Amino acid sequence: MKEIRMKALAKINLGLDVVKKREDGYHEVRMIMQTVKLYDQIDIHKMDKPGIRLKTNLQYLPVDENNLAYRAARLLIEEFGIPKGVSIRLRKVIPIAAGMAGGSSDAAAVLVGLNRIFQLGLTKQELMERSVKLGADVPYCILRGTALAEGIGEKLTRLPAMPKCHVLIAKPGIHVSTKMVYTNLRADELVSHPDIDGQIAAIRERDLRRAAELMGNVLETVTIPAYPVIGKIKEKMMAYGALGAMMSGSGPTVFGLFEDEEKARYAYEKMRRGSLAKQVYLTRIMNHGGDANDR
Ligand code: ATP
Structure with a gap:
């Protein structure tokens, strides 16, 4: 070869x-x-x-x-x-x-x-x-x-595979340094933590709605006050019918999960035409195994 x-x-x-x-x-x-x-x-x-x-x-x-x-x-x-x-x-x-x-x-x-x-x-x-x-x-x-x-x-x-769904991805045109996010995180003072175990249980039960409801990212406590656009994109995605919307990793990308393809497409078009995000993609989750030619 x-x-x-x-x-x-x-x-x-x-x-x-x-x-x-x-x-x-x-x-x-x-x-x-x-x-x-x-x-x-x-x-x-x-x-x-x-x-x-x-x-x-x-x-x-x-x-x-x-x-x-x-x-x-x-x-x-x-x-x-x-x-x-x-x-x-x-x-x-x-x-x-x-x-x-x-x-x-x-x-x-x-x-x-x-x-x-x-x-x-x-x-x-x-x-x-x-x-x-x-x-x-x-x-x-x-x-x-x-x-x-x-x-x-x-x-x-x-973990067991996440139930299939559509994923809307929107990145605002800002640069967020991972180092800055972790440096400013007050890990000992976090008042709430996402229920990771509950989310794992929801995934195991193939309950997409519950898994989406339980989404949470503690790094948003740093990024959303500093970059309100991240919070605004989340709100828009929820308003367009996402089951859950959250920042990925240390951001600034936000993603929303949709069960319904039409709602996902509508949200994608709205987000693409709007001014909050610079890069917008509509995709799907990909499970272990995936396509045979995926590598
Ligand atoms: P993570 O989710 O792991 O925090 P990230 O999405 O924040 O990753 P990357 O896109 O992987 O970040 O890259 C961050 C920095 O690394 C960029 O500023 C870039 O200059 C450098 N870099 C090095 N190799 C690559 C690569 N192959 N693709 C993209 N960026 C790269």
Whole structure:
């Protein structure tokens, strides 16, 4: 095999709780992760000459070791002493710095792709173990589907699949730094926490409405006061008939879950024509297994 085409799928958080701030400064989290069918396309070609060549459709993205896709390739090439090189073409679709794990998912797809084209024989578990060096969300991006993430996000437990639904994604044209959000979070003073266990039970019972009702993200306590547009997008989505609307990760992307396709389409059109969001997508959740050609 000389080349391979991969899909790097985005994630949303159906629930995000911060349990505590650790002494080393990291936050311990409990998050329900969910893959959605919004993806970057990654083409990987083997080259006879050593080296990593990366090209993207976005001029401002780094194409050196500052790009997670590059670092992922380097990790396996170095560990296995692969004498050949790779050329990677990355077509970004997932909003950047948006709380949707775009970079982590690119890294995950590159690891899985290199494992295949160079026939390294690593299992999914072995890839996941290595991938945490690249970022706490990367193991999840290899696992995909519905999962509980604990620790700093790297301790994963697969959950039963989230019931199928439509997902409206809207990113306002603002930049929110993940570091700023966690620095300003008063983890010890949070007055309410999302009911992550209740949400897991709802997912297990395939109760979409209840799972959506229980959505909650403690990081909104930092971002919504600082960036009211996030709260406004949530309100609009609820007004358009979402079963639940919430910020994903550290934001600023907001997503809404819809059972009814027509309502979802209507909300998508309204949101696209409105002025609150710069990037708007309508997609679906994607469960473990997914399409046979999804990687
Ligand atoms: P998370 O949900 O894990 O917090 P995110 O959506 O906030 O991720 P990304 O889109 O992954 O953030 O990228 C954040 C930063 O990382 C960007 O500012 C970008 O310069 C850098 N970066 C490195 N590699 C990539 C990549 N492959 N795709 C996007 N951004 C990348």
